[in-house]
Amino acid sequence: MSVKETPSKRTLNRFRNAVISWFDDNGRDYxxxxxxxxxxxxxxxxxxxxxxxxxxxxxxxxxxxxxxxxxxxxxxxxxxxxxxxxxxxxxxxxxxxxxxxxxxxxxxxxxxxxxxxxxxxxxxxxxxxxxxxxxxxxxGQSVSMVDGNIAHLVSRVLDFESASPDDESIWKLVDNIGQPDHDRRLYWGMIDLVALVCLRSNPRCQLCPLNNLCEYYRKAT
Ligand code: SF4
Structure with missing residues (x-):
């Protein structure tokens, strides 16, 4: 499975920066x-x-x-x-x-x-x-990670056909989003976005820092 069009580097950077910036203000404390x-x-x-x-x-x-x-x-x-x-x-x-x-x-x-x-x-x-x-x-190693929640978020935003963390191409895509340093805030941010905003039912798109990039949202509006 793959995205219908390969996202540009600029899109991936915008995704990354938006999640990190949102996490800095809204991330959960554990x-x-x-x-x-x-x-x-x-x-x-x-x-x-x-x-x-x-x-x-x-x-x-x-x-x-x-x-x-x-x-x-x-x-x-x-x-x-x-x-x-x-x-x-x-x-x-x-x-x-x-x-x-x-x-x-x-x-x-x-x-x-x-x-x-x-x-x-x-x-x-x-x-x-x-x-x-x-x-x-x-x-602090520069490595990417994908679980079911991260796969869910990435697949919605970038119109990926599969939302399975077993899909090697999702790992590749997330690896590209996280380059070059795989800041931990990106991963914590994606986890928190799914928990708080990108709910599986009734996602809260108006509050989402990714709504100007999100294909799922674009198709729904
Ligand atoms: S815009 Fe909506 S569907 Fe897209 S990532 Fe944000 S909450 Fe999820």
């Missing part, structure tokens, strides 16, 4: 956006998979108070981890992934969260998006 040390970002990304930020907000601080480091988490009983993430759903699977990943990091990487994509992708519970998010948010 503890994992304040303290971006690798352990905290790893935990945030593992907790955020397949649930909402609101749900994670309820367990994030208690989780870190109970397991303040990779070492503590690796030593923990899986049942205790499961109790701590209760409320996020999939707590059994999530606790299993958290336990196995922390043990691998502790035993094979000296307790340091790896900063290599291929290594991260081998850890239980991390997919391509969450591994890229760790590299970008925790290590």
């Amino acid at each position: 503890p994992w956006r304040e303290d971006t040390t690798p352990y905290r970002i790893l935990i945030a990304e593992m907790l955020l998979r397949r649930t909402t930020a609101t749900a994670v907000l309820r367990v994030y601080s208690p989780f870190l108070a109970t397991f303040s480091s990779i070492e503590e988490l690796a030593r923990a009983d899986q049942a205790e981890i499961q109790r701590t993430v209760k409320g996020l759903g999939l707590q059994r699977v999530r606790a299993n992934h958290l336990s196995r990943t922390s043990k691998t990091i502790q035993n094979d990487h000296g307790g340091e969260v790896p900063n290599d994509l291929d290594v991260l992708l081998k850890l239980p519970g991390l997919g391509r998006y969450s591994a890229a998010a760790i590299l970008n948010f925790a290590f």
